[in-house]
Every structure is written in C-alpha cells, then in structure tokens.
Amino acid sequence: MKKLINFGSYLVLAVMMLASCEKIEPLTIYNTAGNAFLSASASTLAPAPADSLKTVLSYSWTDPKYSVDSSSVKYIVEIDSAGRNFAKAAQKVMTGVRFTSFTAKELNDIALGFGFQYNKQYNMEARIISSMSNNNERKLSNAVALKFTPYVVPPKVTPPTSKQLFLVGSATAGGWNNPVPTPSQQFNRLDSVTYEGTFYLKGGQQFLCLPVNGDWSNKYSVKDNNATGLNKGGDFGFNLSDNFPGPDKTGMYKLRMDFQSGKFTMTLVQEIGLLWVAGDYQGWNPGAAPQIASAKKDAICGAAPQIASAKKDGDHEGYVYIKPGGSYEFKLTSQADWNGTNFGDGGNGNLSTSGGNLKFPGEGFFRINANTSTNKFTIAQTTWSLIGGFTGWGSDVAMTLNNSIWEGTVTVGGREEFKFRANSDWGVNMGDNNADNSLEYNGANLVLPSAGTYKIALDLTNPGFYTYKIMKQYFSVFLAKCPSFEGHFA
Numbered sequence: 001m002k003k004l005i006n007f008g009s010y011l012v013l014a015v016m017m018l019a020s021c022e023k024i025e026p027l028t029i030y031n032t033a034g035n036a037f038l039s040a041s042a043s044t045l046a047p048a049p050a051d052s053l054k055t056v057l058s059y060s061w062t063d064p065k066y067s068v069d070s071s072s073v074k075y076i077v078e079i080d081s082a083g084r085n086f087a088k089a090a091q092k093v094m095t096g097v098r099f100t101s102f103t104a105k106e107l108n109d110i111a112l113g114f115g116f117q118y119n120k121q122y123n124m125e126a127r128i129i130s131s132m133s134n135n136n137e138r139k140l141s142n143a144v145a146l147k148f149t150p151y152v153v154p155p156k157v158t159p160p161t162s163k164q165l166f167l168v169g170s171a172t173a174g175g176w177n178n179p180v181p182t183p184s185q186q187f188n189r190l191d192s193v194t195y196e197g198t199f200y201l202k203g204g205q206q207f208l209c210l211p212v213n214g215d216w217s218n219k220y221s222v223k224d225n226n227a228t229g230l231n232k233g234g235d236f237g238f239n240l241s242d243n244f245p246g247p248d249k250t251g252m253y254k255l256r257m258d259f260q261s262g263k264f265t266m267t268l269v270q271e272i273g274l275l276w277v278a279g280d281y282q283g284w285n286p287g288a289a290p291q292i293a294s295a296k297k298d299a300i301c302g303a304a305p306q307i308a309s310a311k312k313d314g315d316h317e318g319y320v321y322i323k324p325g326g327s328y329e330f331k332l333t334s335q336a337d338w339n340g341t342n343f344g345d346g347g348n349g350n351l352s353t354s355g356g357n358l359k360f361p362g363e364g365f366f367r368i369n370a371n372t373s374t375n376k377f378t379i380a381q382t383t384w385s386l387i388g389g390f391t392g393w394g395s396d397v398a399m400t401l402n403n404s405i406w407e408g409t410v411t412v413g414g415r416e417e418f419k420f421r422a423n424s425d426w427g428v429n430m431g432d433n434n435a436d437n438s439l440e441y442n443g444a445n446l447v448l449p450s451a452g453t454y455k456i457a458l459d460l461t462n463p464g465f466y467t468y469k470i471m472k473q474y475f476s477v478f479l480a481k482c483p484s485f486e487g488h489f490a
Contacts, residue, residue: 036061036128038141046149047104060099064130064139071096072133081114082123111150118152155193156262157237160211165195169207171246173200173462179214181469184437193260198269200465203250206243233265272464274306275316279330281323286336306463307368314373318463321404322360329357332370351375384458388418396424406458417445420458439466
C-alpha cells in the first residue's frame with residue numbers, strides 16, 4: 001500500500017510540472033547598421049562670384065538602417081582637402097534627413113579656410129559619418145571626390161590700384177613729410193588683398209596709409225580713432241574721417257592690412273625704452289615721446305627730445321641739438337613728466353637719482369649715452385660728414401645741420417659707395433646693412449647708383465631708428481641759377 005501512495009505522488013508531481021510549462025517564442029535579433037552610400041550632384045565646380053548665393057552642390061546618401069527610428073539617426077557631412085584622411089575637415093551636422101546642399105559661398109569659404117588660392121583648382125572629398133543620436137555605432141560612407149576652384153570674393157575695402165601702400169604720419173620716423181622714405185615706410189604686398197610691414201612707430205601718435213607715395217588725394221583711414229583698442233587693430237576704410245591711432249609705446253611694430261576683411265592688426269615686435277632729455281634749453285618740460293623730431297626743430301615748443309634703449313636693456317643712446325644760450329643744464333627722466341625716475345649728475349660720469357643737474361658743455365649737436373643699469377653716462381659733441389669713393393675714401397664732405405637734419409651734396413661720375421661718420425673719424429660711422437633706409441653703426445656701405453649730383457640727408461632725430469634719404473638732383477643746373485626753387489625738387 002505504501003508503494004502505491006509513493007507512485008501516485010510522483011504522478012501528481014509530473015502532471016503539475018507539465019502543466020506549468022508554456023511555449024517561449026524565439027528572441028528578436030537586431031541587425032547591425034550598414035554603411036551609407038554617398039552620392040553627389042557634381043564632381044567639378046568653378047563658380048563665379050555672382051553664384052555666391054546659388055545652390056551648386058547637393059549630396060544624398062542611402063539609409064544605413066539602424067534599429068531605431070530613422071528620424072533620430074545622426075549624420076555628419078565632412079569635406080576636406082583630398083589625401084589627408086579628413087584630418088581638418090569642415091563639418092555639417094543634421095538629424096533624420098539623408099540629403100543636404102551647399103551654396104557657392106559655403107564651399108568657397110570652406111576652400112579658402114583650407115588656405116586655397118583664388119582661381120586655382122583643388123582636389124577635395126566628402127564623406128558621411130552616421131551614428132545613433134548618442135554617437136554609438138559610428139559608420140563611415142564612401143568618399144566622393146570634388147574638384148573645386150575658389151573664386152575671388154570682392155574685398156570689403158578696395159585694395160590700392162597702385163599695388164603699393166605707404167605709411168605716413170606723426171607716429172612714423174618720417175613724420176607727416178610726403179613723399180615718405182622708402183622702403184622703410186613702404187608695405188610689402190603679400191597678395192592682392194594683404195599688405196604687411198614692420199615699422200618704427202612712436203607712442204601716442206597717429207598715421208595714415210597712402211596708395212600713392214607723395215599724393216594726399218586718397219588715403220586709408222578709420223571712422224573713429226577714439227574707439228577702444230583700435231591702436232592694436234580693428235576696422236579701416238577708404239577716405240574715412242580719422243587717422244589711425246598709433247601704439248601707446250614707441251617701438252618696432254608689425255602692421256598688417258587685410259583688405260578682404262577690412263581689418264588691420266598692429267603687433268609689437270620690439271619695444272624701445274626711452275629717456276626724456278629735459279632741460280632749460282626747452283623750458284624743463286619733458287613733453288611727450290612722439291614729439292622728438294619737432295622738439296628738436298623748435299626746442300622752444302617745450303617737448304623734450306628722448307634717447308632710446310633699442311633693446312630696452314637700460315643702455316640708452318640718442319642725439320640732441322642744443323641751441324645757444326641758457327645754462328645748458330638738463331636731467332633725464334623715465335617718462336614724459338616728472339613723476340617717473342629722474343636722473344641727475346652723480347659726478348665722474350655717473351648718473352644719480354639724487355644728484356644735481358647734468359650739463360651740456362655748450363651749444364651743438366650731442367650724442368648722449370646713458371645706462372640706467374650701470375648708472376654711467378657720456379656726452380659727446382658731433383658734426384657729421386660723408387666719405388666715400390667720390391673723395392677716394394681719404395677726406396670728408398661736410399654736412400650742414402638744418403632743423404636737426406644733417407644735409408650734404410656730392411657729385412659723382414658713376415656708381416659710388418659712401419658712409420656717414422661723425423667728427424671725420426671712423427670711431428663713429430653708420431651704414432645700411434639691409435638697404436632699408438635704417439642705419440646701423442659700422443653698417444654696410446651705402447650706394448649712389450649712377451652719375452649725377454645727389455642731396456643726402458641724415459636723420460638722427462628718432463631714437464633707436466636712424467634713417468637717411470638720397471635725392472638725385474635732376475635739375476641741378478637750373479637750381480644753381482635759381483636756388484629759391486630747390487625746395488620744390490628735393
């Protein structure tokens with residue numbers, strides 16, 4: 001009887017187990033997305049500027065069939081220069097659509113952004129990156145080639161038709177004198193819409209850009225030179241009302257004029273440290289650094305000349321004309337007022353911030369060396385002359401001081417070389433190493449290119465940046481008879 005009961009129990013348990021089991025349907029398996037296939041409406045494009053706003057290229061691609069709603073699939077269109085594996089690609093992102101288009105301007109901007117030149121065909125390519133909205137399952141399409149020729153975009157400011165650009169103004173070494181010295185105040189033409197140059201600029205002054213040297217008819221200027229930050233760069237235009245504002249501090253600056261965008265930039269290359277030379281000869285008024293040249297021409301105006309430290313290392317040098325009369329006393333000051341560091345005479349060729357006044361030995365044109373690191377100074381009177389092949393390098397042609405500019409005239413029978421020197425001695429001489437109108441001590445010989453009479457000017461009024469000018473006197477015979485006309489032909 002006991003065995004029958006156990007068998008019955010097993011039977012009941014088996015029936016219950018069978019009753020509890022239900023048939024399970026096969027699980028759904030989701031397919032991995034494929035790669036989209038990209039197609040383009042064109043393979044070669046060379047649009048004209050008039051086509052800028054027209055749609056010139058369309059892309060479409062197949063459905064990669066993600067296992068999500070197609071409206072949520074993300075697509076990135078990439079366009080790059082061919083051959084660099086889309087390392088610097090321009091991108092356009094969209095969701096849920098499988099086509100896009102580009103105007104001529106959009107493609108032109110992309111091409112110019114790669115540094116492509118105008119009117120030159122380049123190889124580009126495009127592809128699609130597809131993914132889920134969360135960037136999972138990123139897939140790459142095929143790459144489609146495009147040959148594209150960028151077109152010239154009309155510049156915002158019309159470039160000079162002369163294909164030249166010159167700098168003039170109180171901020172420059174040549175001041176407002178026009179024509180300006182070249183090449184020291186002439187820009188380099190980098191391309192049809194970009195001009196650039198490195199110039200000596202005086203702090204706190206102004207300038208203009210001229211398309212024609214010696215002509216005031218047209219100019220490049222700014223709308224409002226009081227705009228904040230404009231002395232570092234900004235918008236400019238043609239024949240606007242205001243001069244460009246110069247930098248705050250004197251130095252060498254790289255000036256770039258971009259006519260395509262209508263913007264300029266001014267970047268400091270090397271700041272020049274200054275000392276103001278203020279004394280009784282000019283009313284004890286330190287004045288402003290930019291006023292050096294005019295102060296030397298007319299010391300009564302009150303603005304003191306300066307001497308410069310071109311490396312800003314404390315070793316200053318410069319030239320000052322001292323007119324007759326007065327006590328000839330002066331001091332050096334570190335800024336254009338008496339609120340900076342003031343240097344006087346510490347005795348035995350030493351500077352002192354608590355010493356008495358320094359003193360020139362009398363009237364004349366003096367070279368001053370003052371080192372505020374070692375506190376040593378020297379003052380030496382100089383007269384300047386020309387020496388060269390026109391005298392057999394054996395004697396000097398004296399120069400005359402005219403409003404702080406040294407001038408001399410020589411006549412040569414052919415190409416001749418020469419140099420400037422002080423006090424008819426080789427101890428202090430100047431030449432031009434780079435043929436750029438900027439002088440260097442012990443520099444290379446200067447050149448008179450051909451036979452004729454030349455008027456030569458030496459300008460030592462800009463501390464840290466000495467210049468010269470060579471002017472061939474084509475009317476020398478006429479001028480000899482009518483010297484009053486000389487100023488018209490210089």
